[in-house]
Amino acid sequence: xxxxxxxxxLNKILKIYTERASKEEQDRIICxxxxxxxxxxxxxxxxxxHIQKLSxxxxxxxxxxxxxxxxxxxxxxxx
Numbered sequence: 001x002x003x004x005x006x007x008x009x010l011n012k013i014l015k016i017y018t019e020r021a022s023k024e025e026q027d028r029i030i031c032x033x034x035x036x037x038x039x040x041x042x043x044x045x046x047x048x049x050h051i052q053k054l055s056x057x058x059x060x061x062x063x064x065x066x067x068x069x070x071x072x073x074x075x076x077x078x079x
Contacts, residue, residue: 025065033057 037054 026062029061029065030058033061 033054037050037057041050
């Protein structure tokens with residue numbers, strides 16, 4: 001049995017899965033943020049305020065997902 005070959009194959013599979021899962025989660029974060037920012041908005045134009053709210057929401061949700069932040073309490077990174 002070629003253990004190195006099996007390991008390389010498993011690493012490739014895990015890399016593909018991780019990339020796909022990350023993309024799906026990023027898409028979910030973006031769609032949810034857009035839904036929240038533009039909920040009940042029927043205007044014809046997207047304003048600077050919309051872009052600011054959207055970018056803030058996406059950044060916040062992405063950071064929470066990326067670093068698995070499930071709480072608003074601060075994390076001491078030195079520990």
